[in-house]
Amino acid sequence: MTDLFSKFDPLIELRTNLLAHGQEDPFNLVMERVISPTEAVCNGRPTILLGTYNYMGMTFDPDVIEAGKQALDDFGSGTTGSRVLNGTYAGHRAVEDALKEFYGMDHAMVFSTGYQANLGIISTVAGKGDYIVLDIDSHASIWDGCKMGDAEVVPFKHNDIEAMEKRLKRIPEGAGKLVVLEGVYSMLGDIAPLKEMIRVAKDNGAMVLVDEAHSMGFIGPNGRGVAEDQGVLDQVDFVIGTFSKSVGTVGGFCVSNHPKFEILRLVCRPYVFTASLPPSVVHTASTSIRKLMHAGNKRAHLWENSRVLHQGLRDKGFQLGTEKAESAIIAVIMPDLEKGAAMWEALLKEGLYVNLARPPATPANMTLLRCSLCAEHTAEQVQTIIGMFERAGKAVGII
Amino acid sequence: MDRAATAEKIAGIIEPFNKKGVEITDASTFAGDLEFDSLTVMDFVAAIEDEFDIIISMNQQAEIETYGQLIDAVVKLQG
Ligand SMILES: Cc1ncc(COP(=O)(O)O)c(C=O)c1O
Numbered sequence: 494m495t496d497l498f499s500k501f502d503p504l505i506e507l508r509t510n511l512l513a514h515g516q517e518d519p520f521n522l523v524m525e526r527v528i529s530p531t532e533a534v535c536n537g538r539p540t541i542l543l544g545t546y547n548y549m550g551m552t553f554d555p556d557v558i559e560a561g562k563q564a565l566d567d568f569g570s571g572t573t574g575s576r577v578l579n580g581t582y583a584g585h586r587a588v589e590d591a592l593k594e595f596y597g598m599d600h601a602m603v604f605s606t607g608y609q610a611n612l613g614i615i616s617t618v619a620g621k622g623d624y625i626v627l628d629i630d631s632h633a634s635i636w637d638g639c640k641m642g643d644a645e646v647v648p649f650k651h652n653d654i655e656a657m658e659k660r661l662k663r664i665p666e667g668a669g670k671l672v673v674l675e676g677v678y679s680m681l682g683d684i685a686p687l688k689e690m691i692r693v694a695k696d697n698g699a700m701v702l703v704d705e706a707h708s709m710g711f712i713g714p715n716g717r718g719v720a721e722d723q724g725v726l727d728q729v730d731f732v733i734g735t736f737s738k739s740v741g742t743v744g745g746f747c748v749s750n751h752p753k754f755e756i757l758r759l760v761c762r763p764y765v766f767t768a769s770l771p772p773s774v775v776h777t778a779s780t781s782i783r784k785l786m787h788a789g790n791k792r793a794h795l796w797e798n799s800r801v802l803h804q805g806l807r808d809k810g811f812q813l814g815t816e817k818a819e820s821a822i823i824a825v826i827m828p829d830l831e832k833g834a835a836m837w838e839a840l841l842k843e844g845l846y847v848n849l850a851r852p853p854a855t856p857a858n859m860t861l862l863r864c865s866l867c868a869e870h871t872a873e874q875v876q877t878i879i880g881m882f883e884r885a886g887k888a889v890g891i892i
Numbered sequence: 893m894d895r896a897a898t899a900e901k902i903a904g905i906i907e908p909f910n911k912k913g914v915e916i917t918d919a920s921t922f923a924g925d926l927e928f929d930s931l932t933v934m935d936f937v938a939a940i941e942d943e944f945d946i947i948i949s950m951n952q953q954a955e956i957e958t959y960g961q962l963i964d965a966v967v968k969l970q971g
Contacts (some may be wrong), residue, residue: 609902624947629934639950645949645950645951645952646946646949646950646951647947647949647950648950649938650933650934650938656938659941659942660941660947661948663945663947664939666948853930857931858931860930
């Protein structure tokens with residue numbers, strides 16, 4: 494039968510073939526019980542979690558949980574409305590205040606997800622006749638924000654400063670320019686040379702947006718991200734972030750020093766035409782963000798975990814996405830999707846959960862097993878993980 | 893640069909990307925006949941942009957399906 498779903502047939506076939514090899518479905522795993530930020534029961538097995546974005550382990554922080562419970566009691570389960578109508582509660586203001594303090598910036602705008610923050614800010618700020626210059630490996634939410642707006646969209650090769658500069662220089666005189674970058678690119682876990690890129694962007698009269706989804710709380714002296722770490726946060730016009738990773742709940746935001754920033758609350762459709770976050774979520778978020786301001790020891794331990802795992806996997810003979818650990822994401826490159834899926838399953842049977850990532854989400858058609866570390870992983874857990882990788886890698890024939 | 897000269901330059905640029913040695917006419921499509929995937933498209937577009945010192949935005953790329961359309965677009969973009 495041919496209908497609107499026929500276009501999905503190749504994907505359905507790929508999936509069916511993969512599962513026919515007796516594999517557990519990598520995209521259908523259920524965590525039946527979550528014991529801590531680093532342990533859960535998955536498909537019936539006790540499992541070490543190495544594929545979450547719970548970098549700072551805030552999901553079970555007692556203060557964070559208490560704040561959420563209190564908010565449920567005090568404000569109810571949901572707002573039932575948009576931020577601009579009945580959806581702004583004390584907690585929304587409080588979390589925006591926490592963000593302003595966390596980043597040392599004048600304005601903060603909270604969205605219901607990070608996806609919507611990118612969608613909203615990019616599509617609203619860059620309009621008809623403007624140009625968006627962005628890295629080709631940008632997150633889907635950035636691409637979708639470009640697609641939703643009316644600006645001309647000009648991608649450049651990943652992290653290639655010269656390619657970016659050439660394109661900026663070719664933009665017609667007088668057109669508005671927005672450069673969109675990420676701090677950490679989540680597929681390979683590599684970081685951007687923001688210092689040089691932002692200098693080039695500014696020299697060419699562009700505004701700069703940096704998505705720091707995977708660096709918040711962890712990278713930089715105060716956990717403000719890669720731009721802070723490279724000393725250029727004051728040059729960034731818009732920082733996009735999310736509550737779904739280090740903060741440990743759900744939600745997205747943009748912080749900025751632009752004097753006219755607040756007008757976006759009236760013109761940004763993904764902000765206006767959707768319900769605001771529930772009170773429990775914004776209260777857990779602001780408690781978590783405030784604790785992340787003072788999490789220097791946790792940051793140090795997470796760096797240690799990241800470096801030890803990177804070195805350990807390399808020593809065992811795995812091919813990794815970066816030369817050194819640049820973030821809390823370590824990407825292990827698989828020879829192909831079949832081997833990758835087999836390795837994923839072997840690890841799950843060992844009791845380890847990692848992310849299987851495949852094209853089109855990955856650059857250069859790679860299949861990756863992405864490991865993301867948590868500040869709550871113990872040094873022993875990291876050693877256990879390396880042992881699991883070694884056994885699974887030998888069983889599947891990758892090392 | 894006129895259409896003929898532009899076409900000649902583009903013919904030189906596309907050669908290394910035409911791995912299967914498909915015979916190219918103005919009607920050849922990039923996705924279908926030439927089997928360009930998204931990575932190849934990116935590298936090929938970058939090569940064209942650098943050669944002619946122009947920008948072919950994603951919005952413009954969406955309108956270009958055939959080799960002939962590309963030549964026309966590049967002629968136009970050179971102003
Ligand atoms: C770089 C980047 N930006 C934005 C998002 C979207 O964040 P959220 O999960 O809050 O929608 C993600 C996460 O998926 C991401 O990796």
